[in-house]
Structures are given as structure tokens and as C-alpha cells.
Amino acid sequence: MNRYPPIAEHGMVGDLQTAALVSSAGTIDWWCTPRFDSPSVFASLLDSERGGHCRLAADSPDGDGMTVRQLYLSDTAVLVTRFMAPGGVGEVADFMVPVDSPDPTDTHRLVRVARVVRGALPFTLTCRPRFDYGRASHELSQTDAHSVLFRGPGTDLHLQSTTGVALLPAGDDITAHFTLSAGQAAAVVLTSTASGDPAPPRPSLTQVADTLETCRTFWQSWLRSCTYRGRWQDVVNRSAITLKLLTYAPSGAPIAAATMGLPEQIGGERNWDYRYTWVRDASLSVRALTDLGFHEEAHAFRRWLRERIENKATASADPLQIMYRIDGDPHLTEETLDHLEGYLGSRPVRAGNAAADQLQLDIYGEASDALVVGGDIGAIRGWKALSDVLDWLADHWDQPDEGIWETRGGRQNFTYSRLMTWVAFDRGVRAATEFSRPADTARWTAARDAVFRQIVERGWHDERRAFVQHYDTDVLDASLLLMSRVGFVSPHDPDWLSTLDAMGEELVTDSLVHRYDPNASPDGLRGSEGTFNLCSFFYVEALARSGRLDQARHAFDKMLTYANHVGLFAEEIGPSGEQLGNFPQAFTHLALVTAAMALDEELENQRSVPRYGDHHGQPAIRGLTAPDEAGPEATHGGDTGG
Numbered sequence: 001m002n003r004y005p006p007i008a009e010h011g012m013v014g015d016l017q018t019a020a021l022v023s024s025a026g027t028i029d030w031w032c033t034p035r036f037d038s039p040s041v042f043a044s045l046l047d048s049e050r051g052g053h054c055r056l057a058a059d060s061p062d063g064d065g066m067t068v069r070q071l072y073l074s075d076t077a078v079l080v081t082r083f084m085a086p087g088g089v090g091e092v093a094d095f096m097v098p099v100d101s102p103d104p105t106d107t108h109r110l111v112r113v114a115r116v117v118r119g120a121l122p123f124t125l126t127c128r129p130r131f132d133y134g135r136a137s138h139e140l141s142q143t144d145a146h147s148v149l150f151r152g153p154g155t156d157l158h159l160q161s162t163t164g165v166a167l168l169p170a171g172d173d174i175t176a177h178f179t180l181s182a183g184q185a186a187a188v189v190l191t192s193t194a195s196g197d198p199a200p201p202r203p204s205l206t207q208v209a210d211t212l213e214t215c216r217t218f219w220q221s222w223l224r225s226c227t228y229r230g231r232w233q234d235v236v237n238r239s240a241i242t243l244k245l246l247t248y249a250p251s252g253a254p255i256a257a258a259t260m261g262l263p264e265q266i267g268g269e270r271n272w273d274y275r276y277t278w279v280r281d282a283s284l285s286v287r288a289l290t291d292l293g294f295h296e297e298a299h300a301f302r303r304w305l306r307e308r309i310e311n312k313a314t315a316s317a318d319p320l321q322i323m324y325r326i327d328g329d330p331h332l333t334e335e336t337l338d339h340l341e342g343y344l345g346s347r348p349v350r351a352g353n354a355a356a357d358q359l360q361l362d363i364y365g366e367a368s369d370a371l372v373v374g375g376d377i378g379a380i381r382g383w384k385a386l387s388d389v390l391d392w393l394a395d396h397w398d399q400p401d402e403g404i405w406e407t408r409g410g411r412q413n414f415t416y417s418r419l420m421t422w423v424a425f426d427r428g429v430r431a432a433t434e435f436s437r438p439a440d441t442a443r444w445t446a447a448r449d450a451v452f453r454q455i456v457e458r459g460w461h462d463e464r465r466a467f468v469q470h471y472d473t474d475v476l477d478a479s480l481l482l483m484s485r486v487g488f489v490s491p492h493d494p495d496w497l498s499t500l501d502a503m504g505e506e507l508v509t510d511s512l513v514h515r516y517d518p519n520a521s522p523d524g525l526r527g528s529e530g531t532f533n534l535c536s537f538f539y540v541e542a543l544a545r546s547g548r549l550d551q552a553r554h555a556f557d558k559m560l561t562y563a564n565h566v567g568l569f570a571e572e573i574g575p576s577g578e579q580l581g582n583f584p585q586a587f588t589h590l591a592l593v594t595a596a597m598a599l600d601e602e603l604e605n606q607r608s609v610p611r612y613g614d615h616h617g618q619p620a621i622r623g624l625t626a627p628d629e630a631g632p633e634a635t636h637g638g639d640t641g642g
Contacts (some may be wrong), residue, residue, distance in 0.1 A: 025055070
């Protein structure tokens, strides 16, 4: 079997329209261009022989004794891989200059700068692009010793080097060997363009240095908008930069992860394509971005979301679908790439995502919350579109769906889906009042209260003393960790604390949280999975808001030990502490940010909180009188909001 680096042994660079992974061995083993969701040029992470890669690394003259370290330049997306050998110390800096523009472009530059700071070291460059996920051949042409062109279907890849790095053909690929001494540097630049576009001018080393400074200045300047000044500044900054890197600047749409096909279980079939925009994930990021001070990014996504609601372009007849391409295209046809071996033999490798056709009613709550929290849904067209969505939801909320986890084992009456439809109606009623907009608020209020009663009556399991995954099971589900955050229940309600205790006993191992038990609740897929980092950070937030600060801080500190060497997280943690699933995952970094902010806030404001109500005065949920029994003035369980 071919050898693959651990998923965690990577850093990410990007330009806000595409992104590449660079292993700690100096290998670019994943890059799709010109967009995040384009076919790959380098994909040896999914097939080390057929996928293609570009490696630039120092060589140890005696074949051993090399120590490698990888880091980001502080508060930037400039990735540095350092090579320390008996003969000297060298490094390779990888970066892409951000294209922070509303206009998509086919031209993207990935710059690799090698230099030696002590002694002397030989370097080797190997460039083996494989276009269209390794399905297409390419033609190689060479202009001179420092410029070559790989011509693939629809995309050209230009490889250029500075003086001293002679590019040598090796079949249809390129190699180079050069030695640098202390104080010397060299660079190679990969530029992708549309097929037939003219070659970019070959840069000088001085121009490359200026480009590096431009990149570093961009990120440090952008990060100055961050208003977070808490205990975990470096961790939050790295997560914020990661979220920005995973956002498609022309549309403002964030993708779920930079990769596709990385397994949730080595050798298993849970290998999905995450290079798309999930309404849920992106909507939940709005509040975090706003709280961090990144209002422009939050506004850009709300604009993208309003366009989806207004255009009503979905693959089904529903007003929204769970995910879209980054430009809003609703068609994400799933195919299996059977020619690829898959990471460590994990098949099938999927491109596209068939889950886009699923019914997941929770997205209406997350979308409504994202639009209302920004305070700009008052625009006439935007309000009309949202109002139409809520009118539709009033007729369709009470039905089974596939749920947040996109199971392929059949529809159920998932409690989390009901919870978020409650959020949709709740936020709609509030927005209509705040903006004085015309709406059938009486109908929305009635639907909101009906959902509330149903969750309390059917989503609660008396024997488990907990809210459960769906109405016909006693299985717990970590998605319900958001019940308190969205305002459905007080964080100090006894039934919520009982649910939190039950989750702690059944779903939590140390600080790690399973989303649910697939053995007790079959999801239609073979194999197992790791613990979900998203859920682990939601658990920290829930503990903090419930006043369990020592436990929350301990869990948070432990979770941070699962980050990789440059502070990045994949989707899951495996049984040996290894990172699994697509990488890096935006939702995990979003949850890390919200957990850090919640924990900081609660640590700063420690005070006695009554057990049966929070500081907003929200009553215990099961101590309420049902609205239809107490009349229109009855107190509602969601009066505090998320």
C-alpha cells in the first residue's frame, strides 16, 4: 500500500478563492483550482501514485539526521516548513496572495520560497501535476531553463523559478536540484490560469520578497479587526484566519472544509466532499464572526443567503436546500472516483454530494437566526423572501426529515430539527416586530408554540431524564447541546442539566464527544467513526453557560491538545488521538471560537446564578404552563433568545 502522511501533518495556504494543503515534508498534496470545488491539480492525499503532487524540500546529504518543523508566521497564513540537518538549517515558505475581490479569477499563484539560514543544504523540487482528479493527461512545454507549462483540460499550470533553479524535464514532469548557503534564497512559483492565457512574467527574487510582505501585511491588517482579547488569543486568531481562508471572497460563502474524500474511519466508506457551502454551518458562523468583530464577512454571507432565499433556485421544490456550490448553484451531483485508491485505501472517493437532496428542516432556523442577528433583514425584498419561507415552514415543519447528521438510514422526527424550526418562527416573530414588517405573526406564533409543546412532550424521555435524538428512541444526540444557546431552555433549567449529565455519561469520553451512538441508532452506513470536534467544543460551551466552569475549562484545555502542530483541526478525533475526516474543518474552528468566547465571558462574570432560571429571568422549561392553557399572556420558554 502507498504511504500517506497523517491528515494532521498539514498546514493550509490559500487566496480566498482556492486553497492548498502542504505536508510537513514540504509536499503540496492537495490543490484544486481555480475554485475550492474545482477538479484537483494535486491530489496525492487521495492517491499517492495517481493524484499528483509538488514537493520542495531540503535533503540531508548523509540520508538521515533531518528534523522537520512546520509553523505559521504569527497572525498570517504564511506557512513555513523548517529543515534542520547536520549540514545546516533551511526552510520553505509557502503562501498565496489573497484575492480579496468580488470578481472570480482563473489566475492563482502559489509561491514557494526556499532559503538557508545556517550552513548549506541541497534542495530537491519535484512537480507532478495530475489534472481532473488524476483522470486527465497533460502536455509539457518548456520556454527556458526557468519556465515550463503544464497544459491540462481547461487549465494551464505555469511553473517558474528564480535564477539558480534549473527546471529539468522528467517525462511529463519536472525536477530540480540546487544548493543554498546561509543567506541565500530561491523561489518557485506555480500559477494556474485558464487554458491559453498568456504566461505570467517570471518574477525576480526581489519581487517574490515583496509579494511575501504583501501577503503578511494583508493578514495582519485583517486580523486587527478582531475584537477578541481573551485568554486564548493565539488559538482564536488561528481559527479566525482558517475561517477566512475557507470563505470564497467573490460570494462570501464559506465552505465546510478544503478537502474531499478524507475518511472518518481509515478504510471505511464515510468519505464525503466538503468543498461546498452548508446553510447550517455558514449560518451558525455569522454570530461568531460578528462577535469577533468581522462584520464585513458576516454581512457578505447574509447577502449570499438572502440571494438563495430570494432566487428560490433549488434542486427540489423547497425554498432552501441544505448546501450549495460556492456560487449558489444548487446542483451537486455526486460521483465516485473509482480510479483513486483513497487515503490509505479508504474508498469510495466521492466528488459532489448527494446529501444536497435531503430534507433537513433545521436549516430554516439557522438561516432565520443568521439573518435576524445581523439586523439587516428589514430590507423590503429580503423581508418578503423570509416571510414566504416562514409561511411555507408553517405548513411543513411537522414531518420527518434526515436530520442534521445527514444520515442515509431513513427519515425520523428529529428533535434537533424541531428545535430549529422553533428558532425560525421565534426569530421571524421578533423581526416582524422590530422592523414593523407585515407578516402573519399570529400563525408563526401558533406554530412556534406548537413546536415547543411537541418537543417538551415527545422529545423528552422520562426514563433517560433527557431530551433525545428523535421521538421514537432513547438515544442521545450531541446536536441538542445547542438547546440552551438558541434560547429554547435556560442553561440552568433542571431538565437541561439532566440532559447535559446524560450526555456526559453516554457520549463523552474525557473531553471528546460522540455525536450519537450509531450502534444504537443505525445511520445506514457501515463502519464506525471518531468523536466529533464540533460537538466537543459545543459541550465546552454548554458546560460554561451552565456554570460548570472548572469542568468546561478542563475540557477545553484538553481539546486544544488535539490540534495539529499549526493549530488546525479536522472533523473528528480517532481512537488513538489521530485526526480524521476532511481537513481543516470550518465548523470545528467556528465551535472552538464560540467555546472560547463563552468560557472567557463566564470566567469573567462568575457569580451566583439561581438554579431554576438564568440571568435573563427565563423560567424552568417543564415548570411552564402550556400556552394554549394559560392564554396569550403566558410566558414563553424562548423569551431570552440565542
